[in-house]
Amino acid sequence: MADVAMSGPAALSGRKLWNGARGIFAAVLLSLLFIQPDSARADEDAFAGLATTQFNTIASSVDQIAQQGGPRALPVLRALADKKLFAASEGDALFIRKGDSWEDARSGVPATPDETTLRPVRVNNRVRLAVAAAEAELELVSGTPAERQASATVFYQRHDPAMLPAIDKALSKTDDATLKDTLLNARAAALLSPGAPASDAQAQQQAVAKLRAAGGLDARGILAQASTEETLDPATRKAAEEAVSSIDFELRLWGFGQDAFYGMSLGSVLLLAAMGLAITFGVMGVINMAHGELMMIGAYTTWLTQKAVLSVAPALGSFSLVLAIPAAFLVCGALGIVIERGLIRFLYGRPLETLLATWGLSLILQQVIRSLFGPTNVAVTTPPWLSGSFHLGGIEVTIDRLAIMIFAVVVMAGLTLVLRRTPLGLQMRAVTQNRRMAALMGIRTARVDALTFGLGSGIAGLAGVAVSQIDNVSPNLGQSYIIDSFLVVVFGGVGNLWGTLAAAATLGIGGKALEPLVGAVSGKILLLVLVILYIQRHPRGMFPLRGRGVES
Amino acid sequence: MTTSPRFSRRDFTKFSLAASAAMLAGVKGAAAAPKGEPIRIGVLHSLSGTMAISETTLKDVILMLVELQNRKGGVLGRPLEAVVVDPASNWPLFAEKARQLLAVDKVASVFGCWTSVSRKSVLPVFEELNGILFYPVQYEGQECSRNVFYTGAAPNQQAIPAVDYLLSADGGGAKRFALIGTDYVYPRTTNQILQNYLKSKGIADADIMVNYTPFGQSDWQTIVSQLKAFGSAGKKTAVVSTINGDANVPFYKELGAQGITATDIPVMAFSVGEEELAGMDTKPLVGQLAAWNYFESIDSPANKSFIKEWHTYTKNPKRTTNDPMEASYIGFNLWVQAVEKVGSTDHDKVIDAMVGLKQANLTGGTAKVLPNHHITKPVYIGEIQDDGQFNVVWQTPKEVPGMAWSPYVAETKNLIGDWTKPINCGNYDTVKKACLGAKHG
Numbered sequence: 001m002a003d004v005a006m007s008g009p010a011a012l013s014g015r016k017l018w019n020g021a022r023g024i025f026a027a028v029l030l031s032l033l034f035i036q037p038d039s040a041r042a043d044e045d046a047f048a049g050l051a052t053t054q055f056n057t058i059a060s061s062v063d064q065i066a067q068q069g070g071p072r073a074l075p076v077l078r079a080l081a082d083k084k085l086f087a088a089s090e091g092d093a094l095f096i097r098k099g100d101s102w103e104d105a106r107s108g109v110p111a112t113p114d115e116t117t118l119r120p121v122r123v124n125n126r127v128r129l130a131v132a133a134a135e136a137e138l139e140l141v142s143g144t145p146a147e148r149q150a151s152a153t154v155f156y157q158r159h160d161p162a163m164l165p166a167i168d169k170a171l172s173k174t175d176d177a178t179l180k181d182t183l184l185n186a187r188a189a190a191l192l193s194p195g196a197p198a199s200d201a202q203a204q205q206q207a208v209a210k211l212r213a214a215g216g217l218d219a220r221g222i223l224a225q226a227s228t229e230e231t232l233d234p235a236t237r238k239a240a241e242e243a244v245s246s247i248d249f250e251l252r253l254w255g256f257g258q259d260a261f262y263g264m265s266l267g268s269v270l271l272l273a274a275m276g277l278a279i280t281f282g283v284m285g286v287i288n289m290a291h292g293e294l295m296m297i298g299a300y301t302t303w304l305t306q307k308a309v310l311s312v313a314p315a316l317g318s319f320s321l322v323l324a325i326p327a328a329f330l331v332c333g334a335l336g337i338v339i340e341r342g343l344i345r346f347l348y349g350r351p352l353e354t355l356l357a358t359w360g361l362s363l364i365l366q367q368v369i370r371s372l373f374g375p376t377n378v379a380v381t382t383p384p385w386l387s388g389s390f391h392l393g394g395i396e397v398t399i400d401r402l403a404i405m406i407f408a409v410v411v412m413a414g415l416t417l418v419l420r421r422t423p424l425g426l427q428m429r430a431v432t433q434n435r436r437m438a439a440l441m442g443i444r445t446a447r448v449d450a451l452t453f454g455l456g457s458g459i460a461g462l463a464g465v466a467v468s469q470i471d472n473v474s475p476n477l478g479q480s481y482i483i484d485s486f487l488v489v490v491f492g493g494v495g496n497l498w499g500t501l502a503a504a505a506t507l508g509i510g511g512k513a514l515e516p517l518v519g520a521v522s523g524k525i526l527l528l529v530l531v532i533l534y535i536q537r538h539p540r541g542m543f544p545l546r547g548r549g550v551e552s
Numbered sequence: 553m554t555t556s557p558r559f560s561r562r563d564f565t566k567f568s569l570a571a572s573a574a575m576l577a578g579v580k581g582a583a584a585a586p587k588g589e590p591i592r593i594g595v596l597h598s599l600s601g602t603m604a605i606s607e608t609t610l611k612d613v614i615l616m617l618v619e620l621q622n623r624k625g626g627v628l629g630r631p632l633e634a635v636v637v638d639p640a641s642n643w644p645l646f647a648e649k650a651r652q653l654l655a656v657d658k659v660a661s662v663f664g665c666w667t668s669v670s671r672k673s674v675l676p677v678f679e680e681l682n683g684i685l686f687y688p689v690q691y692e693g694q695e696c697s698r699n700v701f702y703t704g705a706a707p708n709q710q711a712i713p714a715v716d717y718l719l720s721a722d723g724g725g726a727k728r729f730a731l732i733g734t735d736y737v738y739p740r741t742t743n744q745i746l747q748n749y750l751k752s753k754g755i756a757d758a759d760i761m762v763n764y765t766p767f768g769q770s771d772w773q774t775i776v777s778q779l780k781a782f783g784s785a786g787k788k789t790a791v792v793s794t795i796n797g798d799a800n801v802p803f804y805k806e807l808g809a810q811g812i813t814a815t816d817i818p819v820m821a822f823s824v825g826e827e828e829l830a831g832m833d834t835k836p837l838v839g840q841l842a843a844w845n846y847f848e849s850i851d852s853p854a855n856k857s858f859i860k861e862w863h864t865y866t867k868n869p870k871r872t873t874n875d876p877m878e879a880s881y882i883g884f885n886l887w888v889q890a891v892e893k894v895g896s897t898d899h900d901k902v903i904d905a906m907v908g909l910k911q912a913n914l915t916g917g918t919a920k921v922l923p924n925h926h927i928t929k930p931v932y933i934g935e936i937q938d939d940g941q942f943n944v945v946w947q948t949p950k951e952v953p954g955m956a957w958s959p960y961v962a963e964t965k966n967l968i969g970d971w972t973k974p975i976n977c978g979n980y981d982t983v984k985k986a987c988l989g990a991k992h993g
Contacts, residue, residue: 125814129815218784377830
């Protein structure tokens with residue numbers, strides 16, 4: 001150990017000396033023969049910037065490393081991005097942490113630095129940007145096809161004229177049509193950016209046309225900047241301005257589709273939250289103020305499942321959400337049955353008392369969770385397969401929201417099936433419509449009541465799983481959904497599942513249509529006023545139930 | 553100046569009450585707590601309701617400081633006793649509980665309030681009964697009361713330096729700003745100041761977007777896509793967020809879902825601290841910014857020992873510390889100093905003795921009480937790390953004195969607060985050379 005530790009710095013300083021000598025020699029050669037500077041020496045200088053504490057120096061050092069390339073460039077930059085690059089407190093030695101061992105950053109040979117004198121190389125957004133660009137630059141030449149495509153996109157978004165030579169080089173080497181197209185966009189963008197080499201008006205206008213065809217927010221940004229760029233040809237600026245307004249027009253059209261998506265996704269969250277209530281309130285007539293807390297417990301079950309899966313089988317961590325669905329349904333369903341047997345069954349026919357009792361219960365449940373898990377939020381992670389977004393034409397579809405929409409539809413379909421096609425559903429409807437007759441036919445009404453309430457509560461648990469992906473999981477989670485849930489159920493028509501669906505969709509899309517026009521605060525108020533006005537005219541909601549049993 | 557090893561080992565602040573400790577140690581078989589009539593202090597933080605999440609922690613900090621102080625021999629040789637009340641996130645109840653603390657419990661000082669609306673509710677009570685309030689949270693300024701000591705940041709100690717950072721090359725050189733906030737007094741007043749400030753820095757009206765959302769907003773899809781569109785004008789765009797409390801989690805989640813990273817459009821938050829991050833998956837947030845006067849990650853001996861005490865006191869090695877906790881710590885120790893200085897808990901004497909006092913803060917600098925009852929504070933900009941902590945990327949070269957009135961608002965640009973003779977006024981007009989009277993904001 002001791003001699004390795006000794007030989008590391010010694011070898012380093014030896015190499016430095018040699019490099020120094022070589023450097024002088026190279027400088028002489030350079031002045032005489034005008035050849036390329038010695039790359040090994042320049043490399044060392046580029047890396048040295050990383051060992052400073054100045055963000056500016058680190059960022060420019062990253063740029064330099066990328067320009068020079070070399071086998072050590074990518075590993076060092078990746079280590080920097082992952083916070084695995086360390087610098088010695090004295091001098092400019094750099095080391096990469098590999099698990100428990102270390103390697104010298106410049107040479108890649110294993111090293112044993114004195115860990116107490118090491119500090120991580122500092123990273124801020126400026127350095128992160130430089131690293132992303134540098135990685136893109138390096139991967140554009142040597143990466144896998146996917147990496148090259150991603151790099152080309154970074155080039156396009158960054159549109160730095162300094163990258164033009166790299167783009168041209170990559171263009172000459174590729175036959176892939178998609179990659180070529182992205183690179184051409186990147187080239188056009190770079191040509192129109194400040195600091196671009198002077199080009200003729202025709203080339204500039206071609207670039208504008210290229211970006212105009214590419215469309216989207218990125219192209220809009222580049223063109224908007226080009227339209228104010230003094231160094232560009234006036235005709236180009238005018239063309240860019242026209243291109244911006246035509247992209248804006250397209251974006252506005254797509255905006256309607258985008259708002260519809262946002263509205264449906266908000267509606268699907270409302271639907272999930274209200275569906276369980278449609279059963280307990282709509283079918284059973286119980287005003288369950290603890291419905292939101294059952295959702296909250298569903299969300300905490302998701303968190304616990306995630307923790308359990310991570311501790312037992314970390315490899316399955318990203319699929320814990322799938323396991324959380326049945327877990328939350330069972331936990332909340334069982335809790336619902338306990339609540340019905342222990343509290344609600346004494347209060348049938350007295351809606352105000354159920355309101356008070358379940359409101360008290362909701363406070364108790366909140367406090368229990370607060371005492372068990374603490375008052376602060378818990379972190380439910382979103383698995384990678386649910387993160388991010390993709391484009392459908394000009395509509396950006398976020399994957400977590402899409403998953404919730406699909407989930408809401410599946411739960412709705414499942415619930416309809418249970419109500420229409422199973423013995424439990426038949427008995428539930430029978431008990432709701434005529435309790436005495438159902439009892440006379442041999443249906444155990446008390447048991448059906450408990451199971452119905454359990455079903456409603458279980459669905460609240462499912463809503464909790466969905467909400468944990470987009471909202472914060474804290475003891476207060478339920479409170480923010482209870483009002484909206486009641487609003488949906490009453491607006492849709494009490495006791496009617498299709499009414500719940502229609503109301504959730506109307507409120508969701510209505511809310512998202514109003515929000516961009518009048519702002520989030522006034523939009524919410526306006527929507528509430530509209531619903532109140534509607535309910536005054538139609539007290540039984542959008543889809544009132546008709547029939548004999550309704551009045552009782 | 554000799555203390556028994558038992559006490560010195562537990563020494564917590566530099567300003568230990570060595571004399572009284574030694575006196576106490578001399579008493580045969582004396583218990584750790586000093587004898588005598590206790591000095592009561594009030595703790596006015598919500599322990600239930602929506603603000604309980606944040607305020608419970610501050611109550612715990614004050615109780616911890618009281619315990620530590622009593623171990624060192626109390627104040628003036630008398631033990632401290634905390635009177636904890638729960639105003640339950642209910643603003644009128646804040647005023648009622650404040651009245652109870654001052655009139656019934658006769659407390660020597662009160663540590664409390666978080667939201668600006670709670671502070672505004674208790675202000676008349678403190679002025680009527682001549683109490684002392686230590687307010688430990690960053691706020692919107694435009695207020696200066698003789699009975700309040702503002703140990704949190706004023707706008708010029710948080711918002712203005714944060715925007716300066718975003719405008720600088722290091723912060724990305726932003727040219728367009730989206731000011732996003734929750735709809736209440738703190739974000740609205742702060743944004744008014746910031747709008748005027750940005751205009752004074754040459755940012756055009758069209759390049760400033762202002763947007764407010766209700767408390768607890770959970771669906772951020774539209775607003776985040778508006779941000780994206782706003783950022784596509786070809787100018788570097790930054791977001792200044794005064795979003796409060798729980799609404800932050802879905803906001804950041806939506807930013808992640810729509811693929812906005814800190815390197816595209818950085819978000820500078822004024823109300824997101826270590827405690828808020830503890831409940832988030834911070835991987836998609838790496839590089840997002842926050843401006844505070846304290847971060848848990850700052851490496852200083854005082855901070856290390858404070859964090860250690862906090863973990864021991866709460867018996868939870870994972871409990872985070874945050875900026876309002878440090879402000880509570882500074883306020884508490886300043887009050888102890890003032891009482892020791894005048895040898896009495898008399899409110900008028902303590903208020904007058906406060907101005908000019910100095911207290912070492914946890915990050916290595918010194919907080920000094922100014923004539924306007926604000927203090928000097930260092931300003932730090934931190935970037936969120938994947939472990940839920942902040943990495944300081946920028947800091948002011950020295951402490952910034954807190955200003956009660958903003959020079960960037962036309963009506964208040966000539967106002968100063970000065971509670972020392974001969975001015976003795978919270979809103980003194982330096983042009984008219986006159987005190988505007990009992991109006992505070």
